[in-house]
Amino acid sequence: MDRNYTDINAQTIDRWVEEDWEWGRPISRETYAKALAGDWELLLTPIIPAPRDWFPPLKGARLLGLASGGGQQMPVFAALGADCTVLDYSEKQLASERMVAAREGYSINIVRADMTEKLPFADGSFDIIFHPVSNCYIEDVHHVWRECYRVLKSGGILLAGMDNGLNFLFADDDRLPLTVAYKLPFNPLKDPALLETCRKEDMGIQFSHSLEEQIGGQIRAGFILQDLYEDRANVGLLREYVPQYIATRAVKP
Numbered sequence: 001m002d003r004n005y006t007d008i009n010a011q012t013i014d015r016w017v018e019e020d021w022e023w024g025r026p027i028s029r030e031t032y033a034k035a036l037a038g039d040w041e042l043l044l045t046p047i048i049p050a051p052r053d054w055f056p057p058l059k060g061a062r063l064l065g066l067a068s069g070g071g072q073q074m075p076v077f078a079a080l081g082a083d084c085t086v087l088d089y090s091e092k093q094l095a096s097e098r099m100v101a102a103r104e105g106y107s108i109n110i111v112r113a114d115m116t117e118k119l120p121f122a123d124g125s126f127d128i129i130f131h132p133v134s135n136c137y138i139e140d141v142h143h144v145w146r147e148c149y150r151v152l153k154s155g156g157i158l159l160a161g162m163d164n165g166l167n168f169l170f171a172d173d174d175r176l177p178l179t180v181a182y183k184l185p186f187n188p189l190k191d192p193a194l195l196e197t198c199r200k201e202d203m204g205i206q207f208s209h210s211l212e213e214q215i216g217g218q219i220r221a222g223f224i225l226q227d228l229y230e231d232r233a234n235v236g237l238l239r240e241y242v243p244q245y246i247a248t249r250a251v252k253p
Helices: 005-018 029-036 074-079 089-106 141-149 190-200 211-223
Strands: 060-068 085-087 110-111 126-131 152-163 224-231 245-251
Touching: 005 085, 005 089, 029 074, 029 089, 029 152, 060 074, 060 141, 074 085, 074 089, 085 089, 141 152, 141 211, 152 211, 211 224, 211 245
Parallel strands: 060 085, 060 126, 085 110, 126 152
Antiparallel strands: 152 245, 224 245
8 A cells, every 4th residue: 555544544433434434423512511420321232321420530630532533522521521532543533523622612632643554742741541442443453452552541441442353254245145245354455355345335444353463452551440331323224233342441450
């Protein structure tokens, strides 16, 4: 490839946002007002909200929304009193964050950066990291877990949503039978045929990751895993047969 794959993904997501991508629609004024009144939920994975008891007291907490742009989660955290920073590599997703913050009148630190690089924050900067499903767009998740550990304070909490890999195994066109289409791991940087598949399917450049990488990677980075749950996609036939996502709560000792 002539371009960095993360640049391709950022440009792809910018276009999806322009095409009314579900995960690029900013929340409404009504949803923000409900959050101010204590009526809120936050998604790490497509359907099931993260449990309320996963969240520490948010008022005054320093929170990083990692690859969490789009004006969906950060406005809720701001309404709950968190000191929010959002990092994303998509210009359009960050533009949505600016729009909602200006509309509702709160402050947020907006950072455009590539999470495959060193995060542009000092050690121990945050109390909470909220990282919804997004590391399917990067090859090396171990780096992300190490960086999350570094920028969290001792006792800090990592809330993460992840694809468990099954979305990459099957061809799902909403018809039976579901067929195994690809071997795992799915890595287009190591297989030109997969790179062409990504191009034809307009999926950016995505990667499957094993639970060894996703959960084991957090543990090897130093985190203590405290809880997890599984979830399903909100589209496709595969969701009727097996969960495709997992969310974890981990703490830095």
